[in-house]
Amino acid sequence: MLDIKFIRAEPALVQAGAAKKRIAVDVDAILALDKQVRELGVVIDDMRSRQKSASKRIGEAPAAERPRLAEEQKREKAALQEQEREHSALQARLRELLLRVPNVPAAEVPEGRDDSENVEVKRWGTPRSFDFEPRDHIALGELHDWIDVERGARIAGSRNYFLKGDLSLLEGAVLRFALDRMVAKGFLPMSVPTLVRSDVMVGTGYFPGGVEQAYRCDERDDLCLVGTAEVPVTAYHQDEILDGQSLPRKYVAWSSCYRREAGTYGKDTRGLYRVHQFQKVEQVIVDVADPARSLAHHHDIVRNAEEVLEAFELPYRVVNVCGGDLGAPQVQKFDIETWMPSRRAYGETHSASRFHEYQARRLNLRYRDPEGVVRVCHTLNNTVAASARMLIALLENHQEADGSVRLPAALRPYMGGRERIGAR
Template identity: 40%
Template sequence: MLDIKYIRENAVKIKEAAKNKNIKLDLDKLLKLDDKRKELQTEIDQLRAKRNELAKAAKGEKPTKEQIKQGKTIKTEIQDLEKKFKKSDDEYAAMMVIVPTITAKDVPIGKDETENVEIFRSQDPPKFDFPIKSHIELGRDLDIIDFDRGVKISGYRGYFLKNEGVSLAMAIMMHALNKLIAKGFKPMIPPTLVREFVLFGSGYFSGQEFNPAKDEIYKIENIEKEADGKVNKENRFLVGTAEPSLLAYYANEVLEEKDLPIKICGYSQCYRSEIGSYGKDTAGLYRVHEFMKIEQVCLAKADIKEADKLHQEMLAISKELHEDLELPYRVLQICTGDMSAGKYKMFDLEAWIPSQKRWGETGSASNFVDWQARRLKVRYKDKQGKVQPVFMLNNTALATPRTIISILENHQQKDGSVLVPKVLRKWMPGEVKVIKRK
């Protein structure tokens, strides 16, 4: 969400940003609605002042018939204007949430993901001198993934990790977590069951509120009783990443500039309905409803140069993690048409999937500048005493499913075994070097 004054001053650029991000936005209508709201509010305030004057004039005395008549007329006029104001304000609020951030000058202009730009490749995809297996085959042959029973227990896209598959997943998480702690990130295990404002504030709703037809989020329908016995009917949701919880940690707070930047990393279970991915990647671990992930977020002062520097630092950590795991990967700079409304700049990391002969996304690094902070009301006081929104950035460190896919497929051996990346072996029971057939 952007400031309306900023929107007015940058209307041409925002119209261009909306066009480039494929967002349908009638900015002229939004500005007219803002004018209308202000006019109505002024009229309401004037009538309230007039009503107060009448009350003051009749203070201590019985009001005259004329005063009573005027009072009723004013009350009716205020009620009518308040209805008009609410209608305009609701429409205004619905439009404000889709106003996009103006992207960085170096962001590629493109219609969709086909026009993202590769800016780095660690190495060419590996060549094998034997028939390769997919992670699905490897998981079954090595008895480390059970898809059949996963579907039986959980339904579509369900799975069990087992034996060395469990150790491998936890090793991935521990390596990423310890790497981030060493680089100055404060670790957290945040809530995965969150209130509505957390997901709206971080931009995970397509509009003002949850839309089950568009938002890849699970809503919890049950009603809970609080400790005092009162029934809580507030909506709760399962997060698809630790990012919303970590960003909302400081919601409605004012920080001090001296404490910025704040760097946090969080481990969480992640839940995604994949409502918009029907028919895509229906087998295996690539697109699942539940997984583990380490996320990193930064809260910075409103300085674009500092934010860009932090963005590059976060991206560098993700690259380093992929290199630690000896995975072929590349970095894409995301074009305007593949970016959500709030993003200023975005990079994706993709690891090679040999069985599919393609790259698969393993993480994203995004700079939202102040778009999320305005929604969440996370602000800071600068050295001059001015209070303003922080800048917010986020990045995937590592997530289990797609990292496991890439490790299994890229490190598979001719005999059907899989080499465990050296950096993960200390986290494996017995420091297992090779996952073999049972």
């Protein structure tokens, strides 16, 4: 959420930012409503002030006088209550609108309509040229009985799966490697709730825009399954005022992630690329409100992910996500795409975002600076490793003609020292 004061000061900037993101917003209408809310607020504050002093006088008046004075106050009160009802309706409407105002994208965000216009900023490694007909991960999974999508679908519907044997172990190895690496960099590991209240989904910016993408419990419990550990970790300090000295806070969390994938019928239906549940190690940073520091963190968290891919010996590229492909909350986003032979393309495996105040303001996540001033924090996050897609890349890139899969050196200690899996 943007600061309403910022919107008042820079309406054109906000309107232009929304346009760059291809998100419809009427800034003028919001400002008109804001003005209305404030004007009525002044009236109400004034009425309450009179009400309070009148009540005080009644308390001090002789008992005989009180009933008559109270009677007068009753009429005043009715008028006040009517204004209050009007005011809170307007405030609620304003908040609804504000929750949908997108964050202003950075100048470095490229213009563009959709992901086809994202701009590649880096490429590492070279996609391997096979001297045999490479299998896709599903074929490899069937060959070794590592993946069972049929029973997954029978148990839980389409886009659900079982991982078995060495692939299940490999999933754990990938995630644990990623986690260990981040801990070594000073990130605090956390185990987190994956079922959260919907105000946390609003706070992190997923709601109201992304309600369709989240699994929700029924009306007995106001809880949602998170699509990423970013949600509980970023909301960890909700409603707190942190000591500025304690920032930045760097967290890393391993969690299951749940996505409804509404509106993706017929898209990526084969295999583990687009699934309803997967596991992910996520890095989150909370820091002071300094755009330069946020930017530096952004580069760092991208680099952290790159190092994991390099350790896995997987070719990747980094793209600067264009305005039209950017979500409402982000200032800027870099996606890392890893080479996937079956797609004959790079597929998104990581997403690194910086938000400035957008999430923190919704979460009421603040800190006290050295001068004692309370400010809203900045937040950022990025994937470190996400299980299903990382497994696709590892299987497909490191497969051999006989269907076995070579393990990169980094993963061997996590796989009992083995150099390959699926050897016959």
